[in-house]
Amino acid sequence: MGWWLFFGGMGGLGGWLRGGTLVGDGGGGSGGHGRENESGLATTCIHQLLEHLISSLVDNVCRSCVKKGYMRDDYIHFFVRRPVRRSPIINRGYFARFGALRKFLFQFLSSDVHTKKQVLSLGAGFDTTYFQLQEEGKAPYLYVELDFHEVTSKKAALIEIHSELREKVGATASISRENGEVLGDHYKLLPVDLRDIQRLTNVIALAKLDPSLPTFIIAECVLIYLDPESSRSIVAWAARTFSTAAFFLYEQVIHPDDAFGEQMIRNLECRGCGLLGIHATPTLEAKERLFLDQGWQRAIAWNMERVYSEFIDSQERRRIERLELFDEFEEWHMMQEHYCVAYAINDALGIFQNFGFHENDDEHNASSTPVGS
Numbered sequence: 001m002g003w004w005l006f007f008g009g010m011g012g013l014g015g016w017l018r019g020g021t022l023v024g025d026g027g028g029g030s031g032g033h034g035r036e037n038e039s040g041l042a043t044t045c046i047h048q049l050l051e052h053l054i055s056s057l058v059d060n061v062c063r064s065c066v067k068k069g070y071m072r073d074d075y076i077h078f079f080v081r082r083p084v085r086r087s088p089i090i091n092r093g094y095f096a097r098f099g100a101l102r103k104f105l106f107q108f109l110s111s112d113v114h115t116k117k118q119v120l121s122l123g124a125g126f127d128t129t130y131f132q133l134q135e136e137g138k139a140p141y142l143y144v145e146l147d148f149h150e151v152t153s154k155k156a157a158l159i160e161i162h163s164e165l166r167e168k169v170g171a172t173a174s175i176s177r178e179n180g181e182v183l184g185d186h187y188k189l190l191p192v193d194l195r196d197i198q199r200l201t202n203v204i205a206l207a208k209l210d211p212s213l214p215t216f217i218i219a220e221c222v223l224i225y226l227d228p229e230s231s232r233s234i235v236a237w238a239a240r241t242f243s244t245a246a247f248f249l250y251e252q253v254i255h256p257d258d259a260f261g262e263q264m265i266r267n268l269e270c271r272g273c274g275l276l277g278i279h280a281t282p283t284l285e286a287k288e289r290l291f292l293d294q295g296w297q298r299a300i301a302w303n304m305e306r307v308y309s310e311f312i313d314s315q316e317r318r319r320i321e322r323l324e325l326f327d328e329f330e331e332w333h334m335m336q337e338h339y340c341v342a343y344a345i346n347d348a349l350g351i352f353q354n355f356g357f358h359e360n361d362d363e364h365n366a367s368s369t370p371v372g373s
Contacts, residue, residue: 061086061094062128070095070320074135075128078162079155088324089332095320096304097250099312100341101218104248104356105129108216109138112351116141118215120204122194122234123147123222126155130187134168140216142186144207146200149191152180156189194222195230197237204241214351215245223290224251225273228280232294235344239295243348246355247291249301250341256282260334284340291344300357301342305333311341311357 064086066073086094109117117140121127124145133139147155157177159165166173173184182189188207192200209215217238223231238247255261256278268274281287284301291299302311309317326332345352 061090065091065094065098069323071098073128073132075131075165078158078165079126079128087328088326089328089335091324092320092326092332093304093335096308096312096336097220097339099316100304100307101129101220101248101250103311103313104246104341104343105216106138107355108214108246109140111355112214112349115349115351116210116213118142118209118213119144119218120209120215121145121218123219124155124189125151126158131165131168139186141213142188142207142209144188144190144204144209146190146192146194146203148193149180152189152191153177156180156182159189194234195226197233200234200237201241211241212243214349215242217242217245217247219248220250221252223249224275224277224281227276231277231280231290235291235296236294239291239344239346243346244351245346246352247296247344248341249287249343250339252278252339255338260338264338284342287340287342291342296344297346299342299344301340302357303337304339304341305336307341308336 062073062076063080065071066076067085068091070091105119119130119140119142121129121144124147127145130139130143130145133143145152145155156175156179159169159182160175160177166175169175169182169187170184173182173187175182180189180191190203190207192203194200219234223234226234235247238245252264252275256265256275261278265275265278281290284303287301288299343356345355347353
C-alpha cells in the first residue's frame, strides 16, 4: 500500500513542507556541521534523504491537496514545480494536520488582540504559512523560521528569486543564500542545530524574539526524530524562555509495539531514519508528561482520530469528504490513531483560557475561520 510507505517510511504527513528537518535534526543536525548524532547517521546520508523528501515526496503532497481543492495555497508553486497526484488517504491526512495547525494558530492570533504576537517554527522547511498569513492580513508581529542550513539556504534563494515572496518579507529585508538567512523586520529565516541549546538561544536573540511576548511554537515531526534527551532539552529551553507561549506538537505517537507501529518503525529504520524518541513517549500521556516534566504549566494530547472528528471544523470535514472517492476507512482510522497533536501552555499573561481542545468542539465551530479561507 502506498500510504504505508508515505506515512511510515517518510515520517508521516506531519512533515509536509518540513521534510528536511525530519531527517536533518535526527541526523546531522540543523547547522550542517557534518557530524554524526547518536544514531550514527552521517551527513551525506542526510543530504540524500533530504533531497528525496524535498523533491519527490513531502512537498508534493501540499500541491496535490491544493490542486484537489482541500485547501488554498497561492505560494506553494514557488517551492514545488510539478504537482504529483497523491491518494485520497494521503490528501485527507494532510488536510487533517493542516486544519489542526491552522485552527490552533488562529486561536493564538485572536487571543488578546491588543498584544503583539510571535511565531517560532522549529524545522520550518519550505512551509508557506507566513506568506499565507501575510496575504490574509493575519500575520503576527514577528515570524521566525529555523531549520538546518541546507534547507534555509535553498529557501532564502527562492525568496530572493521570486518577487511575490520577496515583497512579503519586506523591501528592506537582508537575504543571504550563502548564510541561509533572511532578516526582515517581521520575518526571519535562520539556520541552527536545534540540539545545540546555546546556539539556539543565540539565534533567538539574533531574530529579536521577545521572550515576554506571547509566542506560538511549532514542531511537526521534529522531536520524535531526536534522542529523548535532546527533545527534553528543547522543550525545557522553550518553557524557560517564553513565559506566555503555546507549543504545538504534531508527530507519530502511540502503540509502537502493535502491527502498524512496528511496520512504521521498520520502514524508517530501513532508510536510516529511526524514530529515536518513539519509546520515550509511546502514549498520549507520555506526550503530556514530556511537557509537564520540563516546566510547562499544562499540556494536552489527542490522537488524530479524535482531532479530526472533534476539533476540525465539521463544515470543513463535510466539504473535503466530498472531494474524492474514499474507501480506505479501516486504514484511515488505523493511521489516525498512530498520530497525535499535543500542545502545552505557559500563560503568565492570562490570555489562553479559551485556547486549545474543547470536549464538544463542534459547538465552537460556527465561529471559527475555515481552514481553506
